[in-house]
Amino acid sequence: MHRLPKRRVQDDARSILRAKGRTFALAARLLPTDTADDATLLYAFCREIDDIADNPKAGTSARTDLIELRHQISSRSGETPLVREFLEMANRRNLSTVSAEKLIDGAISDLSDPVMIQNEQQLIHYCYLVAGTVGEMMCPILGGKSELLPLAADLGIAMQLTNIARDIREDAELGRQYIPSDWIPSLSLTQLAVHTEQTQAALQQAVLRLLRMAETRYTRARIGLACLPLKNRLGISVAADVYREIGRCIERGGCEVRKQRTVVPLHRKLGRTCLTLARCLLTSPRHGVFQDYSISSILHE
Secondary structure, three states: OOOOOHHHHHHHHHHHHHHHOHHHHHHHOOOOHHHHHHHHHHHHHHHHHHHHHHOOOOOHHHHHHHHHHHHHHHHOOOOOHHHHHHHHHHHHHOOOHHHHHHHHHHHHHOOOOOEEOOOHHHHHHHHHHHHHHHHHHHHHHOOOOHHHHHHHHHHHHHHHHHHHHHOHHHHHHOOEEOOOOOOOOOOOHHHHHOOOHHHHHHHHHHHHHHHHHHHHHHHHHHHHHOOOOHHHHHHHHHHHHHHHHHHHHHHHOOOOOOOOOOOOOHHHHHHHHHHHHHHHHHOOOOOOOOOOOOHHHHHOO
8 A cells, every 4th residue: 555655744734734723833833843743643633533524515425434534543544644644643652542533423423413412511521522532632742641631631622612602603504503502592503503683692691601611621721731841831831822812802702603703813812822931931830730630520510
């Protein structure tokens, strides 16, 4: 079987990161080269999964493709250059491929028609599958010990809650409702997609609730970030804080649901980056987590 050179796969991964992950591309510049390369490869792998699930033209083939990809991961038999390099990196970094399988399970759940989250527990479980698992995989790449895995998952969940608050209308147009139905019992999926003044008040309260949940988890995740080696802490802390700023921009805008995505202005992104770097450099590192955290505890708090 023809095998693309590792450098080609890495170059492709960097191109994907630059095109689709500007916040994470900025953070990658602050990481040591070997760490940045592996983090970029992980991003490209996760983006591949997202793109399969989000392709409206794929139809039933998307489910088949994701199931096949899951089999490749579980059997460690990568059939594409990207998957092969991911599996090699996972082995080298002692990265759990079970997290990758759970990520694919989350993507498969997005293929339901429609996607309807019923309550807060389902919401957090979904966020864990599609983003908390990414945090788990990033943790060993960044030099984090196993005790930090729950806090790494917490950061992923926080980022996904931010995504959901930002993308309500866009998701609804795809037939996906991630706001728990019991938060907005009077609103239908169609009403989320077609913005009206009547829906705004209820949605503003739901968005604020999402952002408050995210804030709690961003704050807790900092405990784990402070335990990372400084050379790796800088980049991921910038990514976390800039992403957190998206939620703050939404809140400053009155938590309104808009057709266009909320983005962090460049001046605010640069300012937040400088503040985060200063905090990391001036704060003494932690040498352990002084409270017991588990995946179960962060999913059922």
